[in-house]
Amino acid sequence: MRGDLHLLTAVEAVGHILDGRLTSEALVQACLDRIGGDEIHAWACLDPDQALDQARELDRIRKRGRATGPLHGIPVALKDIIDTKSMPTERGSPIFAGRRPEADAEIVDRLREAGAVILGKTKTTEMAFVHPTDTLNPHDPLRSPGGSSSGSAAAVAACHVPLAIGSQTGGSVIRPASYCGLYGFKPTRGVISRAGVLQTSASLDHLGTFARTLEDTALLTEAIGSYDPADPASFARPRPRTLMGARAEPPVDPDIAFFEFPFHDLLDADARDGIEAVIDALGPRVERLPVADTLTGLVEVHLTIHEYEFVHHLEETITRHWDLLSPTLQPVVERGQRISEAQYQDALGVRDSAKAFFAKHFDDFDAILAPSATGEPPLIDSGSTGDPVFCRIWSLTGLPSLTLPLLVGETGLPVGVQLIGGAEEDDRLFRTAAWMQRTLQDAA
Amino acid sequence: MRGDLHLLTAVEAVGHILDGRLTSEALVQACLDRIGGDEIHAWACLDPDQALDQARELDRIRKRGRATGPLHGIPVALKDIIDTKSMPTERGSPIFAGRRPEADAEIVDRLREAGAVILGKTKTTEMAFVHPTDTLNPHDPLRSPGGSSSGSAAAVAACHVPLAIGSQTGGSVIRPASYCGLYGFKPTRGVISRAGVLQTSASLDHLGTFARTLEDTALLTEAIGSYDPADPASFARPRPRTLMGARAEPPVDPDIAFFEFPFHDLLDADARDGIEAVIDALGPRVERLPVADTLTGLVEVHLTIHEYEFVHHLEETITRHWDLLSPTLQPVVERGQRISEAQYQDALGVRDSAKAFFAKHFDDFDAILAPSATGEPPLIDSGSTGDPVFCRIWSLTGLPSLTLPLLVGETGLPVGVQLIGGAEEDDRLFRTAAWMQRTLQDAA
Numbered sequence: 001m002r003g004d005l006h007l008l009t010a011v012e013a014v015g016h017i018l019d020g021r022l023t024s025e026a027l028v029q030a031c032l033d034r035i036g037g038d039e040i041h042a043w044a045c046l047d048p049d050q051a052l053d054q055a056r057e058l059d060r061i062r063k064r065g066r067a068t069g070p071l072h073g074i075p076v077a078l079k080d081i082i083d084t085k086s087m088p089t090e091r092g093s094p095i096f097a098g099r100r101p102e103a104d105a106e107i108v109d110r111l112r113e114a115g116a117v118i119l120g121k122t123k124t125t126e127m128a129f130v131h132p133t134d135t136l137n138p139h140d141p142l143r144s145p146g147g148s149s150s151g152s153a154a155a156v157a158a159c160h161v162p163l164a165i166g167s168q169t170g171g172s173v174i175r176p177a178s179y180c181g182l183y184g185f186k187p188t189r190g191v192i193s194r195a196g197v198l199q200t201s202a203s204l205d206h207l208g209t210f211a212r213t214l215e216d217t218a219l220l221t222e223a224i225g226s227y228d229p230a231d232p233a234s235f236a237r238p239r240p241r242t243l244m245g246a247r248a249e250p251p252v253d254p255d256i257a258f259f260e261f262p263f264h265d266l267l268d269a270d271a272r273d274g275i276e277a278v279i280d281a282l283g284p285r286v287e288r289l290p291v292a293d294t295l296t297g298l299v300e301v302h303l304t305i306h307e308y309e310f311v312h313h314l315e316e317t318i319t320r321h322w323d324l325l326s327p328t329l330q331p332v333v334e335r336g337q338r339i340s341e342a343q344y345q346d347a348l349g350v351r352d353s354a355k356a357f358f359a360k361h362f363d364d365f366d367a368i369l370a371p372s373a374t375g376e377p378p379l380i381d382s383g384s385t386g387d388p389v390f391c392r393i394w395s396l397t398g399l400p401s402l403t404l405p406l407l408v409g410e411t412g413l414p415v416g417v418q419l420i421g422g423a424e425e426d427d428r429l430f431r432t433a434a435w436m437q438r439t440l441q442d443a444a
Numbered sequence: 445m446r447g448d449l450h451l452l453t454a455v456e457a458v459g460h461i462l463d464g465r466l467t468s469e470a471l472v473q474a475c476l477d478r479i480g481g482d483e484i485h486a487w488a489c490l491d492p493d494q495a496l497d498q499a500r501e502l503d504r505i506r507k508r509g510r511a512t513g514p515l516h517g518i519p520v521a522l523k524d525i526i527d528t529k530s531m532p533t534e535r536g537s538p539i540f541a542g543r544r545p546e547a548d549a550e551i552v553d554r555l556r557e558a559g560a561v562i563l564g565k566t567k568t569t570e571m572a573f574v575h576p577t578d579t580l581n582p583h584d585p586l587r588s589p590g591g592s593s594s595g596s597a598a599a600v601a602a603c604h605v606p607l608a609i610g611s612q613t614g615g616s617v618i619r620p621a622s623y624c625g626l627y628g629f630k631p632t633r634g635v636i637s638r639a640g641v642l643q644t645s646a647s648l649d650h651l652g653t654f655a656r657t658l659e660d661t662a663l664l665t666e667a668i669g670s671y672d673p674a675d676p677a678s679f680a681r682p683r684p685r686t687l688m689g690a691r692a693e694p695p696v697d698p699d700i701a702f703f704e705f706p707f708h709d710l711l712d713a714d715a716r717d718g719i720e721a722v723i724d725a726l727g728p729r730v731e732r733l734p735v736a737d738t739l740t741g742l743v744e745v746h747l748t749i750h751e752y753e754f755v756h757h758l759e760e761t762i763t764r765h766w767d768l769l770s771p772t773l774q775p776v777v778e779r780g781q782r783i784s785e786a787q788y789q790d791a792l793g794v795r796d797s798a799k800a801f802f803a804k805h806f807d808d809f810d811a812i813l814a815p816s817a818t819g820e821p822p823l824i825d826s827g828s829t830g831d832p833v834f835c836r837i838w839s840l841t842g843l844p845s846l847t848l849p850l851l852v853g854e855t856g857l858p859v860g861v862q863l864i865g866g867a868e869e870d871d872r873l874f875r876t877a878a879w880m881q882r883t884l885q886d887a888a
Contacts, residue, residue: 061681066868069682103673112680113671227557229547236556237505238513424510 024073069115105196122151171388178416268375468517513559549640566595615832633842712819
């Protein structure tokens with residue numbers, strides 16, 4: 001096996017590894033070579049010796065005919081808010097510089113059981129919130145890769161690694177995936193355990209996945225879901241088989257809903273044209289739905305819960321280390337501190353209504369179509385990782401959300417298209433996404 | 445779907461449930477009907493309402509097209525040393541009467557994730573050691589079902605439930621499975637997490653599985669293995685896919701080793717004849733190997749570790765509740781208390797040598813053939829659950845061990861045949877077992 005191993009998809013690579021045509025060691029070495037000096041600043045911690053040791057061990061297991069896993073020998077990057085015993089976990093903040101967790105997060109256990117190689121930790125915005133990293137967008141070094149899972153998205157887009165884990169509380173998986181031209185997936189709340197991951201908002205935090213193909217995204221997601229009572233959101237039921245979903249044909253052509261949210265005014269012209277072109281191409285499969293007044297406040301409701309929970313979960317850290325918070329984060333914290341308990345409880349109540357409202361649409365529709373971001377990635381000079389407005393409602397309602405890199409903006413940079421599915425129907429969402437992708441390719 | 449639903453195998457039943465021809469509710473109700481008044485005393489706790497609620501929930505999940513698991517809607521029995529939050533866990537001892545654990549054992553989480561219905565808790569000998577339960581062998585009410593997983597084996601043999609979990613420290617899965625005419629499997633040490641299960645011997649305790657077919661045993665085992673750092677024996681690698689193994693064809697006919705252990709003198713004449721008939725039928729595939737003197741002491745080494753660790757792990761319980769220990773257990777405890785730290789350390793050293801000795805045989809052999817028990821199940825009047833002598837070495841070395849109900853003793857009662865595999869090669873062991881079963885059927 002020769003050639004540009006770092007370009008292999010995970011599905012391809014694991015096939016070659018199990019067939020004996022490729023070693024995990026060669027794959028990991030190719031990824032390390034590709035990373036080189038990490039000019040795009042994607043990595044918070046990289047331990048080549050440790051990764052190569054894992055790879056050689058997984059190669060020995062395969063050669064001896066012992067059990068292999070769905071990610072056997074595949075390198076994976078972890079956002080640096082996910083605890084790892086063997087590497088520091090610094091959460092993008094000087095407050096946690098040198099922090100060494102005593103235990104791996106549940107998701108790390110699941111990755112090891114799946115045979116993955118933990119390649120390293122990727123840069124996160126400060127405590128997975130607003131203050132940017134120094135990570136560059138691999139498509140244009142003047143642009144942001146998005147946040148908060150900046151390093152995870154950039155590393156996969158730069159072909160440093162085929163797969164990465166990120167997290168989303170507002171739009172931190174879907175938005176950077178859109179900006180970096182990737183598939184990004186935030187599963188139904190409760191599919192993946194968050195135990196051992198920095199808690200920024202118990203109600204809104206989700207783990208999610210990045211890859212360069214739809215099947216790879218589905219493969220990684222399926223490998224890491226688990227029921228874990230240590231995460232109160234985790235449910236004691238079977239996990240959706242997303243890879244099977246990505247490979248399935250829908251029994252009939254799917255029906256897709258498109259809500260005309262007022263915040264669609266925030267779309268750049270090219271993104272607006274792009275999503276309209278998708279709707280046109282899908283023709284009668286898409287139904288435009290009006291948006292009731294009660295729905296327009298959901299973005300604000302999300303923000304209230306996010307900021308309120310952030311300051312309450314992290315109160316001790318914030319109080320003790322105020323001077324170590326960035327000037328970007330401090331005003332956000334102050335805003336959160338002004339939110340009253342009553343406002344927060346009201347917001348949770350509206351959240352529950354919103355969940356019920358959207359849930360009933362999945363009796364008639366397979367998915368909701370939406371923009372992933374306002375358009376092309378923002379300039380780094382803007383100081384922002386971009387606006388998560390198109391993701392907030394789906395983080396709020398806990399529905400599975402997938403972005404596909406289907407559009408190109410006016411300067412040639414990627415623009416994603418988002419599909420949202422019914423709760424615990426992540427497999428159906430992947431099936432619908434694969435259908436949509438095929439349909440748009442045929443139409444092109 | 446009509447008929448004797450309680451006779452369905454788990455593989456059959458889950459197929460029917462996913463196809464929509466059978467509901468979990470109907471299956472669970474059929475099992476509850478079959479259990480009736482539990483004349484064989486297999487159950488320590490049965491909660492029909494709770495089980496039917498679980499079944500209906502799993503039926504709703506299937507009808508709504510949500511994710512299903514490999515054991516979707518299948519009732520499973522748990523030995524009563526496995527902690528369950530929703531049912532008492534009394535460990536077969538009055539010391540723990542009414543005990544309600546605060547959390548489920550890891551294996552219970554895995555069962556729920558697989559879609560299983562927790563039907564109830566099955567009777568265990570006192571703290572999974574020597575003192576019998578009142579459970580009757582379903583094949584002959586004058587006979588013991590074996591121990592310590594007495595209720596799990598009896599419940600599956602009586603078709604109360606297709607699948608059960610037990611545990612083995614000496615021979616507590618293989619022996620009762622042999623006596624009850626079942627398949628029983630003790631996986632490689634570390635495949636299934638023991639977190640949340642009564643610890644009687646950290647070095648020797650294993651969880652294991654019971655079923656009425658080889659495939660069912662493999663299905664259940666595959667669904668419950670997990671990497672869990674809470675169990676120090678658990679390994680951070682992929683789990684063997686036992687169901688795939690049970691369905692696979694070996695690339696060439698397997699090679700099988702048979703050790704002439706001196707304790708084979710303990711075999712009843714019918715069991716001796718039976719195992720010789722198996723060896724004859726397999727012909728040149730079986731090689732008889734001499735036993736070095738150093739190996740003959742391994743049974744004693746196992747006993748030393750078991751009794752020493754039992755009294756040390758449970759010291760507080762034993763001291764505080766001495767009068768609540770059975771007269772059967774008290775002398776065993778006193779023997780354990782007389783074992784010195786040096787004797788124990790010596791035993792651990794011999795254990796390590798034995799592991800290394802057997803490990804190298806799996807370069808040349810696919811499996812080791814051995815008796816599962818001394819013969820037919822003992823009479824209840826003997827006061828014993830039978831001699832685990834043929835299982836001790838494999839509990840000591842942590843190797844995967846499988847018993848198949850291939851023989852019939854002189855009074856028509858079942859006698860098992862044991863196959864032992866290489867560490868973490870549980871899938872290869874199932875493949876060899878399926879081959880052996882086919883070969884013996886063809887020879888018959």
